[in-house]
Amino acid sequence: MKFLLSRYSKLFLSLLFIIIMIGCWDYKEIENRGYVLGIAIDKPKPLPKGYENDQSYQEEKKLERMELQQGEPRYAYTIQIPILPKAQVKPIGGGGGGGGAESSRSWDLTLLGNSFFEANREFSTRLNYAPFYEHLKVIIINEKVAREGIIPPLDMILRDPEMRRRTKVFVTSEEAHKILDVTPRIDDYAAMYLADLPRNATKTSRMPHITDLGEVAESLHGQVDFGLPIVISTSDEIKIIGAAAFKGDKMVGRLSGIQTIYAKWIRDAIKGGVIVIKARHNPNILLTLELKKVKTKLRPIVDGDNVKILIKSKAVINLAEESETRYKDALKQDFIKNIEQGAKDEIESNIKETIKYVQQELGADIFHFKVILQKFAPKTWEQVEDDWYEVFRNLDIVVDVDVELEYIGTVK
Structure with a gap:
């Protein structure tokens, strides 16, 4: 009896595995899905001069304008859909440039509307399958849209569980849809190329890298200010050039690449990169220092009505390069101490x-000083909460950085 039960059990399990391995109930060929890789959000543009009698251009623009139930269109939404059978990664060193190759491998559709939800449904009038967002890589927002506020154009995207919280969000002063038009030299699609750029944060700290849609949602819901990377482009290249500072959901200004390094330093977000300093004994000699490990802690200092923020940081660096002949005394302690002190001062x-620039020019607490007060000095926070941004602009900061030179790259 036990033998028969054993045989029937094995037979049942075998049949079950066969059924499971045959396929899924919702199986669908990838060529028959409208995978959306990127979304660009712009302001609608008026008809350019010189195109009034261009019939082909006018016909294309008719497809982009949908009949709205209320008001005039506030946004131009563009989605990028790959044409998978035509995907072909270019070899390293191969030719690049021009929009023809990219347009043959992807389909970029634009619609003018008041909300992304409405536009998304309207895309179905031009696609023979519905847009599918579970593989969305990037969202690119035009600066004019960002300065007006990103909650209205992103509202549906932030609500929809189909949207990936790991989707990267970027800002550009260009027309956002032109970023999706880029023809990458060593990738198929601009959206995938752009989504991978923040991975290089271990090599450079000039760009924000924690910019996922989920992080944006948490910042907006938590009412804390934040930063997003700014991008520019050519026909075949995209570059991150700094950060856009957001106060609430509105962009209020920019940080340069170098300012971004130190904004990330304060936020304990340095993963790697370099800093360049002048040698203390000779300003004409430049020293390039590699950041191996950086740890930063923020704490409030409360003395009656006087509130300060202490920024205490420990950095481990390597001497990566110097601009003159290699020092003969590079292994001496004085030389090492001079580099450490020079790095500390810089x-x-x-x-x-x-901090002064952000306080005076931007007025956005992208360093999350208020979070430090809420956590470590809640009673003080209750006293300054109503006037926080005024307090932030005049907040005293104490900075203490300890630098340790680990390797100098010299063999004796």
Whole structure:
């Protein structure tokens, strides 16, 4: 009896595995899905001069304008859909440029509307399958849209569970849809190329890298200010050039690439990169220092009505390069101490300058100082909460950076 039960059990399990391995109930050929890789959000543009009698251009624009139930269109939404059978990754060193190759491998559709939900449904009038967002890589927002506020154009995207929270969000002063028009030299699609750029944060700290849609949603819901990377493009290349600072959901200004380094330093978000300093004994000699490990802690200092923020940081660096002949005394302690002190002075100075710029010019608490007060000095936070941005603009900052030179790259 036990033998028969064993045989029937094995037979049942075998049949079950066969059924499972045959396929899924919702199986669908990838060529028959409208995978959306990127979304670009712009302001609608008026008809350019010289195109009034261009019939083909006018016909294309008719497809982009849908009949709205209410009002005039506020946004131009563009989605990028790959044409998978035509995907062909270019070899490294191969030719690039021009929009023809990219247009043959992807389909970029634009619609004018008031909300993304309405536009998304309207895309179905031009696609023979519905847009599918579970593989969405990037969202690119035009600066004019960002300065008006990103909650209205992103509302449906933030609500929809189909949208991936790991989707990267970027800002550009260009027309956002032109970023999707880029023909990458060593990738098939601009959206995938752009989504991978923040991975290089271990090599450079000049760009924000924690910019996922989920992080944006948490910042907006938590009412904390934040930053997003700014991108520019050519026909075959995209570059991150700094950060856009957001106060609430509105962009209020920019940080340069160097300012971004020190904004990330304050936020304990440095994963790698370099800093360049002048040698203390000779300003004509430049020293390039590799950031191996950076740890930063923020704490409030409360003395009665006086509130300060202490920024205490420890950095481990390597001497990567120097601009003159290699020093003969590179292994001496004085030489090492001079580099460490020079790096300390440079870092502390840049942190202070970056904070002053953000306080006075932007007025956005992208460093999350208020979070530090809420966590470590809640009673003080209750006293300054109503006037926080005024307090933030005049907040005293104490910076203390400890630098350790680990390797100098010299063999004795």
